[in-house]
Amino acid sequence: MNTAATHSDPAQLRAWLHGAAHRDRAAFRALYDASSPRLYGLALRILGRRELAEEVLQESFVAIWHHAVDYESALSAPMTWMTTIVRNRAFDLLRRARHDGEADAADSHAMESLVDMAATPAERLQMSSEAQALADCMAALEEKHREVVGMAFFHDLSHSDVAEKLTLPLGTVKTWIRRSLARLHACLSARGAA
Template identity: 85%
Template sequence: MSSTAPQADPAQLRAWLQAAARRDGSAFHALYEASSPRLYGLALRILGRRELAEEVLQESFVAIWHHASEYESALSAPMTWMTTIVRNRAFDVLRRTRHEGEDDAFDSRAMESLPDLSATPADLLQMSSEAKALADCMGALEEKHRQVVGMAFFHDLSHSDVAEKLTLPLGTVKTWIRRSLARLHSCLSERGAA
């Protein structure tokens, strides 16, 4: 991971994500090239093991490819959205590899690893304020709506998978997600975070 690599412009990342949603392989490759060093660094800081970080990065980019059409630019910056995917997958790996009795120390180490050391202070402040605004707006949703949005976007489950896990009709899950996204967009707009 080179510290001299230029930071990708959020507008360019957004354009590549939108093109990837249309299944443009070259745009997805460009997105990968521009963002993978930073995302790999995050996974490595959380997991502490190269092979696990590489696995998480690969799984995350598969998820990014499959869910690019679900990216909502009004809810988060492209790097924030992709960072959330990598972070969640890394935490899933941590949970799988966690030993009994190490929970508190392990969680503390994981939480300490969250800041992206390659981010500028302005990037960190923006990510922090966006995350707080999103958390506050998520907290305002009804519990069942918060649950389906969390499963779909923070755990990268398809709408069908969410419906199956919650034993709900697929149409209900889609409606709840659509309404919740509209509420989140409105809430974030009011806070100036959109």
């Protein structure tokens, strides 16, 4: 199957992510081949420099490999999930640069740009409605639960890292994440977004 032709097929991307979750290197390679040009384009638009976009893309695919098992198809489409990882990595890099005094006005503008301009209008609308539904459901969670889910899934931290950063027992973090994911799933299902 031509991976370029299936880059936007959510079912195929889901299958490759499932394969990656089970450490299938061929599935991960197919996922990379199909999605990396678009994800690289997003990173390049945010960062404006090829070497930084390549660095973010590499870090993002390492994260995708390690967290494919955590992917929840009920919460987002595969491309939306991977785009979020790339976008967050790119923004983290910009924040670090800003903190180190290297940011410029273009970086500030990029930080506020959350729309993937390579997406078709229909894809943007779907991502927008999915993102809004997720944001609304996230807002319904208790503050600490929202924080642990955000750290684990949007900042790509392990459960142990979250526990350490928040000085919470690992078991508490795992329980909060498990319960929060169940609540998010129920909320998204009720809204028809799952």
